[in-house]
Amino acid sequence: MIGVLPQFLMDEGIAHSGLSELSIVSTMNERKLRMIELSEATIILPGGVGTQDEFWEYLAGAQLGFHAKPCGILNVEGYYDSLLAFIDHAYAEGFVSVADKRNVIVKRNARELIAELSQTVFGG
Numbered sequence: 153m154i155g156v157l158p159q160f161l162m163d164e165g166i167a168h169s170g171l172s173e174l175s176i177v178s179t180m181n182e183r184k185l186r187m188i189e190l191s192e193a194t195i196i197l198p199g200g201v202g203t204q205d206e207f208w209e210y211l212a213g214a215q216l217g218f219h220a221k222p223c224g225i226l227n228v229e230g231y232y233d234s235l236l237a238f239i240d241h242a243y244a245e246g247f248v249s250v251a252d253k254r255n256v257i258v259k260r261n262a263r264e265l266i267a268e269l270s271q272t273v274f275g276g
Contacts, residue, residue: 156186184209188219193269195224198231214255222272224265225258232258 155171162176175190177183184206187194196207213219225232236258242248257272259265 154190156183156190158183188213188221191221192273193222193224195226195265195269196232197226198228204235211252211256215249215252222269223256224269225256226262226265227258227260229260 153171154173154175155168156175156177157167158177158180161167167174175186177186187206188210194206194210196203207223207225210221210223214221214223225236227233227236239248239253239256243250243253257265257268259268
């Protein structure tokens with residue numbers, strides 16, 4: 153597993169010790185770009201503002217054609233129900249396309265989410 157961490161967080165001792173590789177970058181923006189470069193897909197776990205920022209950056213990148221990677225949402229106990237309702241509302245208002253909606257894969261179970269993302273990315 154590869155971690156990507158800005159130097160200022162590394163300086164605070166936040167790095168995970170179980171990583172096979174750690175990539176140190178200068179800024180949070182560089183971190184997001186590097187994570188997209190390294191990934192085949194992304195999975196959003198329950199989280200806060202930073203997680204939301206990364207989700208929207210990833211989805212916008214796909215929408216703008218910077219990458220064609222799916223985004224999985226692990227919707228544990230309905231944590232992201234309101235986000236999904238917002239996406240449905242934005243779709244109904246014409247701000248989110250069918251392709252954007254299809255690029256977001258939602259499951260409440262991690263194994264099911266990983267299986268569907270694997271099918272989407274690798275076809276098997």
